[in-house]
Amino acid sequence: MGIKIYILIIISLFFSAxxxxxxxxxxxxxxxxxxxxxxxxxxxxxxxxxxxxxxPEYTNMVNDKHMGAEPCWLNLEFPKFNATLNLxxxxxNNNIQSYLQDxxxxxxxxxxxxxxxxxxVIIKDSAKVYGLLFNxxxxxxxxxxxxLTDSTHHFLRGxxxxxxxxNIDSLRIVVEYIKQDVLHLINTTHWKTQTPIKK
Numbered sequence: 001m002g003i004k005i006y007i008l009i010i011i012s013l014f015f016s017a018x019x020x021x022x023x024x025x026x027x028x029x030x031x032x033x034x035x036x037x038x039x040x041x042x043x044x045x046x047x048x049x050x051x052x053x054x055x056p057e058y059t060n061m062v063n064d065k066h067m068g069a070e071p072c073w074l075n076l077e078f079p080k081f082n083a084t085l086n087l088x089x090x091x092x093n094n095n096i097q098s099y100l101q102d103x104x105x106x107x108x109x110x111x112x113x114x115x116x117x118x119x120x121v122i123i124k125d126s127a128k129v130y131g132l133l134f135n136x137x138x139x140x141x142x143x144x145x146x147x148l149t150d151s152t153h154h155f156l157r158g159x160x161x162x163x164x165x166x167n168i169d170s171l172r173i174v175v176e177y178i179k180q181d182v183l184h185l186i187n188t189t190h191w192k193t194q195t196p197i198k199k
Contacts, residue, residue, distance in 0.1 A: 030073055038080070042184060049074075049089060054188040056181045064088075072150055076185075081164045081174050085182065090155045092148065099155045104145040107134040122148065122186060127188050143175045145180055153190050155176075158182065 042054040045061055049072035055061060058080060064073035072089035090099055107117065122131040131148040144160040160178060162171060 001088075004111060009033075010173070028101075035081075035174065040180065040184075042188075048072075050154060050192045051089065052188075052190050052192065053185045055185060059181075078181075081178065083178060084161050084163065086161065088157045088160045090157075092149065092151070092153050096149065096151055096155065097156075099149070100147070103132070103157055105144070109138065109147050109166075113163050122146070122189070124189075127190050129186075129191070131186070133183075133186070143171070144179055146182065146186060148186065148189055150191055156189070158185075 010046040011032065012125065038056075039167045041057045043057055045054060045055045046052045051072075055076055056078075058078070060077045062075050062077060062078065063069070064075055064086070066073075070089070074087045074089075076087060078084065092099070092123065117137070118135040120133040120135065122133060123127065124130070128150040129148050131146055134145040136143050142159050142161050145158065147157045149155045160175075160182065162174075
């Protein structure tokens with residue numbers, strides 16, 4: 001008799017344990033590192049090149065060292081974010097249409113992986129700076145591109161790249177932060193009056 005009571009107690013405890021509401025665990029969503037953004041402070045960038053603009057104090061401007069790079073092809077590095085804004089300059093000599101077409105082609109190459117491409121017109125009559133800003137959405141190699149020109153002498157193109165596998169979920173906040181710096185660069189661009197440098 002004692003063994004039967006003991007077995008009944010064990011069974012009842014087992015079922016009562018199953019009746020209690022257990023806490024359900026689910027996997028946590030993927031997290032990303034917290035990013036501390038530096039304060040927005042800018043300095044004038046001026047060199048032998050026929051343009052000037054303001055760049056963030058936390059960036060480094062270096063010459064493009066790739067084979068075939070021209071004297072005023074530069075890389076604006078964002079070390080904290082592992083990103084680079086490639087800047088290429090060309091003197092215009094009745095060939096503006098080919099530069100414009102190239103810029104559109106470079107931006108459209110990212111359409112394969114892009115979820116959207118938004119074009120913003122740039123007009124600064126006082127500085128004779130005109131152009132187009134390409135906002136490229138999605139997991140693309142370049143999220144932001146632009147070109148600036150005065151249509152007769154100068155043509156400057158920029159493309160933002162991250163030195164990592166594209167993941168817009170983790171990069172979106174950084175892209176938006178750097179985009180403010182790119183817009184500041186565009187808004188402070190001025191052409192110099194001397195003859196543009198040719199290769």
